[in-house]
Amino acid sequence: MALNFGRTAFKTLRFSRNGKKIYPFKSYSSSTAKKALVVGLYVTDKTDGDSDPKAVTNEGTAGFKLFDEKWNGKLSELMKQIPPLKTGQAKTFLGFPAEFSSVTVVGLGSANPTNPNPLECFDEEKEKARIAFSAGIKNLKDSGCVEVEVDVSCEAHAAAEGSFLSSWSYKDSDKKKFPSLIKSTDVGSDQVAKDEWAKGKIYAECQNWARYLMDSPANLMTPRIFAENVSETILNSNTMGSVSVKVQDKEWIEKQKMGAFLSVAKGSDEPPKFVEIHYCSQQNSEEDRPLVLVGKGVTFDSGGISIKPSQGMEEMRADMGGAATMASALLGAARLNLPGRVIALIPLCENMPSGKATNPGDVVTARNGTTIQVDNTDAEGRLLLADALSYAQDQYKPLAILNTATLTGAIAVALGPAATGVFANNDSIWDQLHKASVYTGDRVWRMPLFDLYMNQIKPTHLADINNVGKGGRYGGACTAAAFLRHFVKKDTPWAHLDIASVMSSNGTDVSYLSAGMSGRPTRTLIEFIRNFKGNF
Ligand SMILES: N[C@@H](CSCc1ccccc1)C(=O)NCC(=O)O
Numbered sequence: 428m429a430l431n432f433g434r435t436a437f438k439t440l441r442f443s444r445n446g447k448k449i450y451p452f453k454s455y456s457s458s459t460a461k462k463a464l465v466v467g468l469y470v471t472d473k474t475d476g477d478s479d480p481k482a483v484t485n486e487g488t489a490g491f492k493l494f495d496e497k498w499n500g501k502l503s504e505l506m507k508q509i510p511p512l513k514t515g516q517a518k519t520f521l522g523f524p525a526e527f528s529s530v531t532v533v534g535l536g537s538a539n540p541t542n543p544n545p546l547e548c549f550d551e552e553k554e555k556a557r558i559a560f561s562a563g564i565k566n567l568k569d570s571g572c573v574e575v576e577v578d579v580s581c582e583a584h585a586a587a588e589g590s591f592l593s594s595w596s597y598k599d600s601d602k603k604k605f606p607s608l609i610k611s612t613d614v615g616s617d618q619v620a621k622d623e624w625a626k627g628k629i630y631a632e633c634q635n636w637a638r639y640l641m642d643s644p645a646n647l648m649t650p651r652i653f654a655e656n657v658s659e660t661i662l663n664s665n666t667m668g669s670v671s672v673k674v675q676d677k678e679w680i681e682k683q684k685m686g687a688f689l690s691v692a693k694g695s696d697e698p699p700k701f702v703e704i705h706y707c708s709q710q711n712s713e714e715d716r717p718l719v720l721v722g723k724g725v726t727f728d729s730g731g732i733s734i735k736p737s738q739g740m741e742e743m744r745a746d747m748g749g750a751a752t753m754a755s756a757l758l759g760a761a762r763l764n765l766p767g768r769v770i771a772l773i774p775l776c777e778n779m780p781s782g783k784a785t786n787p788g789d790v791v792t793a794r795n796g797t798t799i800q801v802d803n804t805d806a807e808g809r810l811l812l813a814d815a816l817s818y819a820q821d822q823y824k825p826l827a828i829l830n831t832a833t834l835t836g837a838i839a840v841a842l843g844p845a846a847t848g849v850f851a852n853n854d855s856i857w858d859q860l861h862k863a864s865v866y867t868g869d870r871v872w873r874m875p876l877f878d879l880y881m882n883q884i885k886p887t888h889l890a891d892i893n894n895v896g897k898g899g900r901y902g903g904a905c906t907a908a909a910f911l912r913h914f915v916k917k918d919t920p921w922a923h924l925d926i927a928s929v930m931s932s933n934g935t936d937v938s939y940l941s942a943g944m945s946g947r948p949t950r951t952l953i954e955f956i957r958n959f960k961g962n963f
């Protein structure tokens with residue numbers, strides 16, 4: 428059937444209020460702006476980055492071509508009237524027949540990229556799809572559009588991630604600016620693409636939950652509230668394997684003799700909690716050795732008596748990012764029915780100055796009997812992690828342990844927002860994490876666990892080890908990792924992920940994450956669990 432597009436309508440550009448170009452002369456209105464389509468175009472840039480528009484050529488995805496055929500070549504005709512789209516660029520066209528009120532075309536990367544890109548350490552095709560489809564969805568912000576169908580004929584998993592990550596905001600009023608229903612289009616889509624889309628949506632939703640937990644103000648996300656939110660969310664999720672949540676209180680933590688953890692919690696009026704989340708797939712039994720995930724859950728880090736400068740202190744509401752990403756990764760494993768047995772251990776407390784707080788120079792005894800001289804109460808994350816790592820090994824004899832923690836400013840100085848720093852005592856764990864991050868684009872970078880850093884934290888004047896290194900500011904991320912290494916037995920495969928570098932997003936470095944707490948690297952953790960091989 429021939430469709431009437433009103434030819435002249437496509438000839439002239441119009442600028443929307445926010446400066447985005449919209450084609451043609453037709454404005455969104457509540458009666459027409461109901462359902463949008465986002466389709467992809469491959470981009471070949473023969474100039475390797477030169478800005479000459481003639482050197483850039485576009486070719487439609489399979490989905491684009493099918494819509495183009497359906498509409499008698501109108502889509503490709505439209506594309507001839509504008510300069511070629513560059514990677515990550517999105518253009519919205521109005522004036523389509525009843526089915527769609529607008530069509531947004533997005534520039535994907537090359538149809539034949541070098542994958543994985545060895546310098547960038549990610550799958551270029553997937554990362555460009557995330558960027559492109561997020562640009563498409565962002566183009567529909569404030570359009571009044573309520574529903575959008577997305578082309579899944581290329582990188583469906585990444586398309587879903589870009590779509591659902593970019594349409595999320597902490598505030599409900601901001602969420603409402605985006606179409607409330609985002610789904611894959613049937614055109615150019617097969618069952619594999621549909622399944623990939625559904626999987627990518629879960630990856631993104633889990634990261635969005637971590638973003639919510641992290642960005643929540645500390646008065647609304649205390650240890651108790653965090654534990655309640657996690658219990659409710661996990662137990663109400665749709666899973667096939669078994670999930671359970673245990674919330675242990677201060678008395679249990681005392682019985683466990685977690686003196687390092689308690690020394691952090693004691694300055695606050697908010698009681699600490701220790702949350703355990705257990706997941707066992709249908710193919711596994713509770714007898715199987717688990718993969719254990721440990722997440723730092725400091726719901727607010729003022730620094731304690733070694734108080735932080737007030738500028739930027741509000742960011743420390745997200746010092747429970749380790750806890751948030753591990754809870755979210757476990758949720759992802761359960762929702763995707765991934766094979767294996769996975770346990771998340773989450774020590775939660777506030778780090779506050781008060782008459783009851785730990786003083787610099789105090790000595791505390793960790794669960795494994797190690798005495799620790801606490802010279803800096805702001806280096807608190809390693810203290811609660813030390814006790815959780817000790818408990819994990821004694822209680823569960825894990826196949827491997829991963830821990831995530833917004834541990835040090837030093838890792839942010841080293842890596843910026845590009846990657847999570849990984850300190851691994853096992854090459855296979857590192858390889859598996861790296862591979863997972865190439866797939867998700869949420870990257871990791873390996874850091875050293877040299878003995879030299881261990882020597883910098885011991886021996887101390889008053890105790891077995893010090894909670895800060897002798898090197899002062901130098902190598903701060905490495906001495907923090909060395910401190911944790913002290914609590915991990917040599918035969919336990921382990922990786923510490925310092926996520927302070929990726930804790931927040933400025934809204935530009937990763938274009939599909941708006942400004943705020945990032946929820947990174949939840950997707951990499953889920954992907955790691957999906958492929959986890961524990962036979963070292
Ligand atoms: N809570 C941790 C990390 S605070 C530093 C930070 C900097 C940049 C981005 C995110 C977080 C802490 O207190 N660490 C102590 C230390 O770094 O010495």
Ligand SMILES: [Mg+2]
Pocket residue numbers: 645646697777
């Ligand atoms: Mg409080």
Ligand SMILES: [Zn+2]
Pocket residue numbers: 640641642643644645648726744745746747
């Ligand atoms: Zn928070």
Ligand SMILES: [Zn+2]
Pocket residue numbers: 728730778804805806807808
């Ligand atoms: Zn601190």
Ligand SMILES: [Zn+2]
Pocket residue numbers: 725728746805807808833834
């Ligand atoms: Zn901290």
